[in-house]
Amino acid sequence: MATVRDVALLAGVSPATVSRVLNGRTVVSPEARTRVLAAVKELDFQPNTMAQGLRLGRGTSVALLVGDIEQGVYSALTRHIQEALAELGLDLLLYNLAHSEERLLRILERAPSLRLRGVIIATADVIPIAALQAVALGRSGIVVLSVGQRLHRHGITSIVHGERAAVAQSVGYLIEQGRTPIAYVGRIAESVTGSDRFGGYKAALARAGLAVDRNLVWDVAYRYNAGYEALSRALDAGIVIGGVQAGSDELALGAVAAIRDRNLRVPEDIAVIGLGDIELGAHARPALTTLSAHPKLIAEKVRQIIGAGESRKVPALSVIPRKLILRQSA
Amino acid sequence: MATVRDVALLAGVSPATVSRVLNGRTVVSPEARTRVLAAVKELDFQPNTMAQGLRLGRGTSVALLVGDIEQGVYSALTRHIQEALAELGLDLLLYNLAHSEERLLRILERAPSLRLRGVIIATADVIPIAALQAVALGRSGIVVLSVGQRLHRHGITSIVHGERAAVAQSVGYLIEQGRTPIAYVGRIAESVTGSDRFGGYKAALARAGLAVDRNLVWDVAYRYNAGYEALSRALDAGIVIGGVQAGSDELALGAVAAIRDRNLRVPEDIAVIGLGDIELGAHARPALTTLSAHPKLIAEKVRQIIGAGESRKVPALSVIPRKLILRQSA
DNA sequence: AGGCTGTCTGAAAACGATTTCACGACCTGC
DNA sequence: GCAGGTCGTGAAATCGTTTTCAGACAGCCT
Numbered sequence: 073m074a075t076v077r078d079v080a081l082l083a084g085v086s087p088a089t090v091s092r093v094l095n096g097r098t099v100v101s102p103e104a105r106t107r108v109l110a111a112v113k114e115l116d117f118q119p120n121t122m123a124q125g126l127r128l129g130r131g132t133s134v135a136l137l138v139g140d141i142e143q144g145v146y147s148a149l150t151r152h153i154q155e156a157l158a159e160l161g162l163d164l165l166l167y168n169l170a171h172s173e174e175r176l177l178r179i180l181e182r183a184p185s186l187r188l189r190g191v192i193i194a195t196a197d198v199i200p201i202a203a204l205q206a207v208a209l210g211r212s213g214i215v216v217l218s219v220g221q222r223l224h225r226h227g228i229t230s231i232v233h234g235e236r237a238a239v240a241q242s243v244g245y246l247i248e249q250g251r252t253p254i255a256y257v258g259r260i261a262e263s264v265t266g267s268d269r270f271g272g273y274k275a276a277l278a279r280a281g282l283a284v285d286r287n288l289v290w291d292v293a294y295r296y297n298a299g300y301e302a303l304s305r306a307l308d309a310g311i312v313i314g315g316v317q318a319g320s321d322e323l324a325l326g327a328v329a330a331i332r333d334r335n336l337r338v339p340e341d342i343a344v345i346g347l348g349d350i351e352l353g354a355h356a357r358p359a360l361t362t363l364s365a366h367p368k369l370i371a372e373k374v375r376q377i378i379g380a381g382e383s384r385k386v387p388a389l390s391v392i393p394r395k396l397i398l399r400q401s402a
Numbered sequence: 403m404a405t406v407r408d409v410a411l412l413a414g415v416s417p418a419t420v421s422r423v424l425n426g427r428t429v430v431s432p433e434a435r436t437r438v439l440a441a442v443k444e445l446d447f448q449p450n451t452m453a454q455g456l457r458l459g460r461g462t463s464v465a466l467l468v469g470d471i472e473q474g475v476y477s478a479l480t481r482h483i484q485e486a487l488a489e490l491g492l493d494l495l496l497y498n499l500a501h502s503e504e505r506l507l508r509i510l511e512r513a514p515s516l517r518l519r520g521v522i523i524a525t526a527d528v529i530p531i532a533a534l535q536a537v538a539l540g541r542s543g544i545v546v547l548s549v550g551q552r553l554h555r556h557g558i559t560s561i562v563h564g565e566r567a568a569v570a571q572s573v574g575y576l577i578e579q580g581r582t583p584i585a586y587v588g589r590i591a592e593s594v595t596g597s598d599r600f601g602g603y604k605a606a607l608a609r610a611g612l613a614v615d616r617n618l619v620w621d622v623a624y625r626y627n628a629g630y631e632a633l634s635r636a637l638d639a640g641i642v643i644g645g646v647q648a649g650s651d652e653l654a655l656g657a658v659a660a661i662r663d664r665n666l667r668v669p670e671d672i673a674v675i676g677l678g679d680i681e682l683g684a685h686a687r688p689a690l691t692t693l694s695a696h697p698k699l700i701a702e703k704v705r706q707i708i709g710a711g712e713s714r715k716v717p718a719l720s721v722i723p724r725k726l727i728l729r730q731s732a
Numbered sequence: 733a734g735g736c737t738g739t740c741t742g743a744a745a746a747c748g749a750t751t752t753c754a755c756g757a758c759c760t761g762c
Numbered sequence: 763g764c765a766g767g768t769c770g771t772g773a774a775a776t777c778g779t780t781t782t783c784a785g786a787c788a789g790c791c792t
Contacts, residue, residue, distance in 0.1 A: 073514060075748055075749080077749095087748090087749080087750090087772090088772060119515060119749065122452050123750090124750080125777095126456050126749075126776095126778065127748080127751085127777050132516075141477050142474070151470075151500075154497065155498065163495050164496050166484060168480075185449060186462075187452050352655065356686075416742045418742060421780055422741090422780090427780095428740090431740060453778035453780090455747095456748065457746080457780050459747075
């Protein structure tokens with residue numbers, strides 16, 4: 073591995089000049105510059121990231137903490153964020169939280185000693201805010217970002233989808249279509265985004281003068297099984313349902329399967345709307361009506377914020393609206 | 403941020419002793435040890451990773467290069483590998499290749515200067531082996547691993563599924579059930595694992611004395627669309643098919659959708675078998691018959707290999723068999 | 733008592749970059 | 763001709779660890 077010393081020697085200059093050429097903060101004579109550049113190419117020199125990180129006090133990587141990488145929404149988000157960071161020349165450290173608060177805390181604790189450039193936390197679970205703030209406010213220069221949860225009131229820059237309005241719109245649509253009574257299946261109590269979504273459901277019902285029937289509401293995990301089982305049990309118990317709003321596409325697909333296993337038709341007998349627009353939803357039969365997600369836009373915001381460093385002022389909260397994508401299931 | 407100097411000062415010893423206590427290679431008096439430990443706790447000291455990496459010549463992270471994180475098989479693999487590395491106290495740098503050889507080369511080039519502990523490459527695409535070898539053989543101490551492709555002949559430790567035997571088994575099963583003629587849809591030419599799988603298909607046909615009909619073979623990407631379109635076109639052209647072996651579950655689900663859109667039944671009219679056992683497959687209707695995948699076992703091997711460093715000798719090739727999971731679609 | 737072990741410790745030298753500081757050369761304007 | 767300014771450069775300090783090297787001290791043997 074060539075070092076800046078080697079380059080300096082070959083170019084007949086001092087290490088200082090090499091560094092100056094490479095980082096271009098100050099003036100260097102044209103001759104020196106070309107000689108250094110030639111030496112760099114000749115030796116295939118690449119600066120040691122560790123040494124740079126040590127000297128500069130900041131590394132070259134950003135940590136992304138996701139709730140569950142196996143869920144379509146998170147893997148799409150991860151992909152786009154990785155690409156956005158690559159444009160900035162930064163690397164992505166991925167951590168899968170798997171709903172473990174302990175893991176989250178452990179990573180947060182290590183963040184300063186890893187000299188991270190930023191920490192992006194993307195989970196629907198309840199977050200121990202104090203620990204986040206400790207990292208954000210600690211004068212380590214680490215940019216802390218929340219994706220999905222509004223934490224801007226707590227001093228954490230946040231990028232979120234407009235959950236409440238989105239679900240209110242889709243549930244409103246089900247009501248217009250006469251798909252009552254409408255069930256809700258998704259996370260509620262322990263999930264921040266979940267309770268936002270459920271809030272949209274309640275708002276839409278209220279606007280139409282309908283009451284929330286607790287027998288039609290299931291607080292469950294965002295998994296296929298959960299949707300399947302919730303609907304199975306309801307239908308087997310003879311509960312009448314006209315429409316289902318699910319908190320995720322996975323849940324919605326599970327619900328569809330349960331409904332069809334009981335020889336009912338979707339959407340004729342029961343309409344189902346998902347949330348998240350995972351790739352498979354468009355290809356399922358019936359194709360899933362759902363609320364859009366915009367990982368690419370989110371990644372773009374992330375790039376702007378991380379790229380700006382602490383210099384420019386960035387909005388503490390960005391809200392990206394979801395749109396209703398009408399397909400076959402509703 | 404507390405440094406070892408601070409700890410040393412507080413404990414009344416030298417930085418050297420602090421380091422000795424923390425890394426425990428040599429002897430330290432009990433009193434010194436307890437005083438240092440107390441100071442560490444008091445100051446909440448955590449060693450600066452950059453400085454350690456610089457001094458030790460190796461960092462604390464492992465790069466995982468995946469073909470496409472949005473595909474179920476890769477996200478599952480990513481999750482398990484991240485968890486396995488966490489057990490070793492290592493961090494995972496994730497890169498999405500998205501079938502771009504250029505990206506792959508750029509990352510490989512940066513690997514030594516990042517002082518990576520290891521590079522794991524998991525893609526079905528053809529890999530520029532010379533670049534991989536440059537990293538593996540360069541005396542940077544980076545462990546290079548191939549997941550999915552047999553590169554052990556080229557000096558790259560490899561962990562693979564037994565693709566050929568697996569597909570031969572499932573196609574054999576379709577033949578036994580009289581599902582002929584049998585189509586194959588999946589990547590072939592530009593994909594190493596893909597051509598292995600296709601090899602299994604050919605072998606099973608040959609064993610049964612059947613010829614490969616090129617009209618029943620589609621070399622396409624591992625995406626829902628591709629499966630949908632391949633089957634749509636075939637059926638619309640009036641081609642008779644008894645069974646379909648897909649190279650991935652996504653493709654298989656696309657194929658199922660195309661078949662059912664034409665009012666044919668799965669598996670009664672056409673049987674379909676996938677590969678990869680993505681979570682959704684079990685919940686689709688009909689539930690997808692598929693060939694298993696074992697990301698957790700792979701991650702376990704990865705942990706052993708990376709954990710062993712260069713010390714112990716590890717097998718150059720590990721083969722993990724896939725099993726046929728019979729559900730409803732075949 | 734003197735010489736040997738052996739254990740424990742601290743001073744100092746790395747690792748490889750960036751940046752401050754000071755210095756020489758050159759130019760400009762009086 | 764000389765003071766003052768710019769420009770370009772290199773020596774050296776620095777970031778925070780780990781590790782080598784050598785020294786201090788105690789205990790044991792002859």
